[in-house]
Amino acid sequence: MKKILIVEDEKILADMYKDKFTEAKFKVILAFDSEEGIKLARKEKPDLIILDILLPRENGITFLEWLKKNPKIASIPVIVFSNYDDPTTKREALKFGAKEYLIKANFTPKEIVERVKGYFR
Amino acid sequence: MNPNIHLFIMEFYALTGLINGIVGSVLGLFVYFKNRKALANKLFGLFCLAVSVWSYSYFLWQISTIAESALFWSRGLMAGAIFISIFYFHFIISFLKRVKEHKKTLVFGYFIFTIFFFLNFTPFFVKNVTPKLNFSFWPNPGILYHPFLLLWLSYMAYSIYLLLKELSTATGVLKTQVKYILIGTIIGYSGGITNYLLWYDIRIPPFGNWTTTLYLIIVAYTFLKYHLLGIRVIITEISVGAIGLIVLIQAVTAETLGLKILGFTLLFLFGIVGYFLIESVLKEITLRTELEKAYAELEKLDKAKSEFISIASHQLRTPLTAIKGYISLIREKTYGVAPGKMKRPLKNIYISTERLIKLVNDLLNISRIEAGKIELKLEKLSLEEVISTVAEELKPIAQEKSIYLKWEKNKKTLSEISLDREKIRQVILNIVDNGIRYTYAGGVMIKCQKTDGKYLVSITDTGEGLTKNEISSLFKTFTRGSAGQRLWTEGVGLGLYIAKKFLELHNGKIWVESPGKGQGSTFYIELPIK
Numbered sequence: 220m221k222k223i224l225i226v227e228d229e230k231i232l233a234d235m236y237k238d239k240f241t242e243a244k245f246k247v248i249l250a251f252d253s254e255e256g257i258k259l260a261r262k263e264k265p266d267l268i269i270l271d272i273l274l275p276r277e278n279g280i281t282f283l284e285w286l287k288k289n290p291k292i293a294s295i296p297v298i299v300f301s302n303y304d305d306p307t308t309k310r311e312a313l314k315f316g317a318k319e320y321l322i323k324a325n326f327t328p329k330e331i332v333e334r335v336k337g338y339f340r
Numbered sequence: 341m342n343p344n345i346h347l348f349i350m351e352f353y354a355l356t357g358l359i360n361g362i363v364g365s366v367l368g369l370f371v372y373f374k375n376r377k378a379l380a381n382k383l384f385g386l387f388c389l390a391v392s393v394w395s396y397s398y399f400l401w402q403i404s405t406i407a408e409s410a411l412f413w414s415r416g417l418m419a420g421a422i423f424i425s426i427f428y429f430h431f432i433i434s435f436l437k438r439v440k441e442h443k444k445t446l447v448f449g450y451f452i453f454t455i456f457f458f459l460n461f462t463p464f465f466v467k468n469v470t471p472k473l474n475f476s477f478w479p480n481p482g483i484l485y486h487p488f489l490l491l492w493l494s495y496m497a498y499s500i501y502l503l504l505k506e507l508s509t510a511t512g513v514l515k516t517q518v519k520y521i522l523i524g525t526i527i528g529y530s531g532g533i534t535n536y537l538l539w540y541d542i543r544i545p546p547f548g549n550w551t552t553t554l555y556l557i558i559v560a561y562t563f564l565k566y567h568l569l570g571i572r573v574i575i576t577e578i579s580v581g582a583i584g585l586i587v588l589i590q591a592v593t594a595e596t597l598g599l600k601i602l603g604f605t606l607l608f609l610f611g612i613v614g615y616f617l618i619e620s621v622l623k624e625i626t627l628r629t630e631l632e633k634a635y636a637e638l639e640k641l642d643k644a645k646s647e648f649i650s651i652a653s654h655q656l657r658t659p660l661t662a663i664k665g666y667i668s669l670i671r672e673k674t675y676g677v678a679p680g681k682m683k684r685p686l687k688n689i690y691i692s693t694e695r696l697i698k699l700v701n702d703l704l705n706i707s708r709i710e711a712g713k714i715e716l717k718l719e720k721l722s723l724e725e726v727i728s729t730v731a732e733e734l735k736p737i738a739q740e741k742s743i744y745l746k747w748e749k750n751k752k753t754l755s756e757i758s759l760d761r762e763k764i765r766q767v768i769l770n771i772v773d774n775g776i777r778y779t780y781a782g783g784v785m786i787k788c789q790k791t792d793g794k795y796l797v798s799i800t801d802t803g804e805g806l807t808k809n810e811i812s813s814l815f816k817t818f819t820r821g822s823a824g825q826r827l828w829t830e831g832v833g834l835g836l837y838i839a840k841k842f843l844e845l846h847n848g849k850i851w852v853e854s855p856g857k858g859q860g861s862t863f864y865i866e867l868p869i870k
Contacts, residue, residue: 229658229662231662232658232661232662232665235662235665235666235669236665238669238674238675239665239669239674242674273654301654302653302654302657302658302661303650303651303654304650304653304654304704305647305650306713306715322657322701323657323658323661324657324658324660324661324664324697324700324701325697325701327664327665327668328665328668328669329668329672
C-alpha cells in the first residue's frame with residue numbers, strides 16, 4: 220500500500236482528498252502546516268507528498284526548502300497542489316524540486332488520484 | 341633627481357590633496373545643510389569631514405619642508421583617514437535603512453576606530469617619516485598600523501558587499517542610486533588605495549589620489565539626486581555666473597564707450613538667456629523627479645494589484661474546489677449510492693461550479709494579459725497529442741447531445757513544436773467546446789495539417805454560424821455571437837479573446853470563417869513550426 224502525505228490547512232479539502240485516496244487504497248497522512256508536515260515526513264517516510272502553498276506561518280515554499288535540506292526525505296516526490304496561481308511562486312516551487320504545480324480547482328479528487336497513480340507506474 | 345621635477349611632483353600631490361579637501365568640505369556642508377535632520381545627510385557630512393581632514397593634512401604634509409612638520413601632518417592625515425571607513429559604513433547602512441541589523445558591527449567599529457584615533461599620536465601608529473621614491477617625507481607604519489588597515493579595508497569591503505547585495509534585489513530609483521554609489525565607491529577606492537602602497541615599500545606612487553574628488557561628487561550627486569534638485573541647477577548657475585562675470589569684466593575694462601555699451605548690452609542679454617536657462621533646467625528636473633515618483637508609485641500599485649488578484653482568485657477557488665470535489669465524490673459513489681432523483685441536480689451543480697471555476701480562471705488570465713504578465717512555459721511537444729487529449733475529454737459531451745466529434749488525424753505523424761502545453765490545450769478546448777455548444781445537428785470536425793512552415797488546425801462545426809459583424813468583434817473581450825446571447829447564458833465571452841492572446845504569444849493566430857447564419861463555421865488556428 221502506497222503512503223501519501225497531504226499538507227493542507229483547509230480541513231474540508233484535506234478530508235475530501237483523504238476520502239478519495241483512501242477509497243483508492245492509499246494510506247493517507249494529513250498535516251495542517253509546514254512544520255507538522257516535515258515532522259510527519261521524517262517519521263512516516265511517505266512515497267509522495269501533496270503540498271498546499273498558502274499555509275499558516277511558514278508557507279509551502281519553506282516546506283520545500285526544509286525538505287531539500289533533510290537528506291533522509293529530500294528525494295520524496297512532491298506535487299504542489301494549490302489554488303494560489305502566482306507565476307513567481309510557481310517558479311520557486313519548481314526550482315525547489317516540486318514535480319508539478321497544479322491548480323486545485325481544475326482537478327476533481329479522482330483526477331488527482333489518477334495523477335498520483337501515474338508516479339507509481 | 342632634477343629639483344624642478346621634484347617640486348612639480350610635490351606640488352601635484354599637494355594640489356590633489358587641496359582639491360580633495362575643498363571638494364570634501366563644500367559637498368559635506370552642502371549635503372548636511374540641505375537636510376540637517378536626516379541621519380544619512382549628517383553621516384555623509386561626517387564622512388566628508390573625515391575626508392577633508394585627511395586631504396588638508398595631505399596638502400600640508402606635501403608642502404612641509406622639515407621632517408617634524410611632515411610627521412605631524414602625516415599623523416593629522418591618519419586622524420581623518422581612521423574615521424573614513426566607519427563613517428562611510430554608517431552612511432551606507434543608514435542610506436539602505438539597515439542600521440538596526442548592523443548595530444553590533446557599527447558599535448564595535450566606532451569603539452575600535454576611536455581607540456586607533458588616540459593611538460594615532462604615538463609612534464605605534466606612524467613611526468616616523470623618511471624619504472621615499474620622489475617624496476621628501478613619507479610616513480612609515482608602526483606596529484598598530486597593520487591591524488588598523490586590515491579593519492579599515494574590511495569595513496570598506498563590507499559596505500561594498502552590502503551595496504552589491506542591495507543591487508540584486510532593489511528596484512526603481514533605489515537600484516539606480518545604489519548602482520551609482522557603487523560605481524563612485526569603486527572608482528574612489530581603486531584610486532585611493534594607491535596611497536597605501538608606499539607605506540609597504542611598494543614603489544608605486546599614489547597616482548590615483550585625485551579619484552577621491554570624483555568619488556565624492558558621484559556619491560553626493562547620486563545621494564541627492566532623488567531628494568532635491570540641487571546639483572544640476574547649481575552647476576548651471578555657476579556656469580551662467582562665471583560666463584556673466586567674464587562678460588562683465590570685459591564690459592568694465594573695455595577701452596571705448598562703444599565697446600562698453602556693447603559689453604553691457606551683451607551682459608543684459610546674457611542675463612535674460614541665463615535666467616531662462618536655469619529656469620528650464622529647474623523645470624525639467626522637477627518634472628522628471630515627479631515622473632519618477634509617479635512611476636515608482638505605479639509600479640507599487642501594479643504589484644499590489646497582481647497580488648490582490650492572485651489572493652482573490654485563491655479565495656474564490658477554495659470553496660469552489662470543495663463544492664466541485666464533494667459533488668464529484670457523491671457522483672462517483674464514494675459516499676454510497678445517491679437516490680436516482682439526485683442524479684440530475686448533482687450534475688447541474690457540478691456544471692455550474694465548473695462554469696464559475698472557468699470564469700475565475702478567465703478573469704485571472706485577462707488581468708495578466710492586460711498587465712503583460714503572461715509567461716510561456718515552452719516545451720517540445722506534439723500538437724496532435726494535445727488535440728487528441730482535448731477530443732477525448734469532450735467526446736462524452738458531444739455524445740450526450742447526439743452529435744459527432746471527429747478528429748481526423750494525419751496519416752504521417754507531425755513533428756513536435758515548441759508550445760506551452762496548458763495554454764494551447766486551453767485554446768483548443770475552448771474552440772471545440774464552443775463548437776459543440778452551438779451545434780444541435782451534425783457535429784464538429786477537427787483537422788490539423790502542415791502548410792508553409794506552419795501547422796493549421798481547423799475546427800469545423802455544423803452549428804449556428806456567424807454573420808460578418810459578429811466575426812469582426814468575436815475576438816474582443818466580453819463579446820459573443822448572437823447565438824451565444826440567444827441560446828446560452830453560459831460564458832461571458834472571454835474565452836476567444838484569451839485564445840487569441842495565447843496564440844499571439846506563440847507567434848500564431850486565430851480566425852474564423854462562416855458562410856452565414858445557420859451554415860456553421862470554421863475556426864482556424866495557425867502555429868509556426870519551431
